[in-house]
Amino acid sequence: MPPSAVDEKVADTPSTLGGELLKSGLFADAKIKCGSREWNVHKCIIGLKSSYFKKAFTGNFQEAQTNELCLDHELPLEVDCVLKYLYLGKLDSGAISACQKTTCCAGKLSLYLSLFKFADCLDVPTLKEELLTSVDDLLMRLATEIVSHEEKFYIEPEKYFSAERFEDFARAVRTVYSLPLHCVDSIIKPLHKFFLSTRFAVVKDARFKSLMNEIPKMAIDMVNLMLPSGTRQCVVTMHPKVCKECREPSSTYSDIQVMEHGSRSWKSGMTSCEISGRCPSCWEKQQMAKQAK
Incomplete structure (x- = not known):
């Protein structure tokens, strides 16, 4: 067979081929149902990446006999x-966008945490x-925005933490504490890093105070x-630094406030430009x- 006659699909990447297999259902040997939707899947693909699917389709379960699995609670x-992640090896931007258009997963932060819970x-x-x-990346971006407008944030938090973004954050926090x-x-850890x-x-x-009342564990x-436990009490603060002149992201530094026997000292690894x-x-x-002066 001449090279020109070879199907171009042979040169496709594994992720592309995986996506085509899921989309076409070619050679599928199992079916997954959820609500009104159905997916023709391949046990050798989903079973290798998920022990849940592996046990469902190979154990002494009804699903192993019927080759059908219902996920009606999802x-x-x-x-x-x-x-799509199992077939592509990465999150599909189109699938993420489709989720965001629904009322329950409008924000990326809460969506990612909901998917984290499902993936678990x-x-x-x-x-x-x-x-x-x-999740860590999204929270640090939000933290940088808040710190770069810190003084104004105390006066008008709604301006820098919009109702839509706060609701996304609140849903995410509720998911974290339900895991x-x-x-x-x-x-x-990413949530604690955000607070610090x-x-x-x-x-x-x-609004955040109300959220703490709703989730006492978060307040604790x-x-x-x-105030970490022990005789020495300290607050370690990580600052996502933004230059107060050009407003561009600079470096990230941390400072430590240490209180021991009623006295407070301050330690920092900052350079003089960071202190300014x-x-x-x-x-x-x-x-x-x-110097010019």
Whole structure:
């Protein structure tokens, strides 16, 4: 057969071929149902990446006999997201956008955490890791915005933490504190990092206070972050730095306030330009201006 006659599909990447298999259902040997939707799937693909599917289709369960699995307690669009991940090896932007258009998953933060919870149920560790990274990134972006307008945030928190974004954040927090204990430790870290990075500025927001009343465990966690156990009490604050002159992201630094026997000391690894609140470029310009005088 001449090379020109070879189907171009042979050169497709594994992720492309995986997507085509899920879309066409070619060679499928099982079916997954959720609500009004159905997916023709391949046990060798989903079973290798999810121990839940592996046990369902190979154990002494009804699903192993009928080759059909119903996930009626899940959202069809989230099932679609996870199945596409299993076939593509990455989150599908189209599936994510489709989820965001629904009323229950309008924001990415709450959507990613809802998918994290579902991925934990299906035991897909690689998806959990990818979602964890995405959650951390979204929270740090939000923290940077809040800290860069910190003084104004205290006066008008709604301006820098819109109702839509706060509702997304609130749904995400509710999901975090509803997760099983075995996966809380990993997913709680980005949230704690967010609180530290904002220097707990969010507690000035009345909406956040209401959320703490709703979720007492979160309030306890915040107190523990501010006052660790032991004779030495300290607050470690991570600042996502934004230059106060050019408003561009600069470096990230941390400071430690230590209280021991009633006295308070301050330690920091900051350079002089970081202490001034300016990026190295703006700090250098400031120093040159001073010398010129």
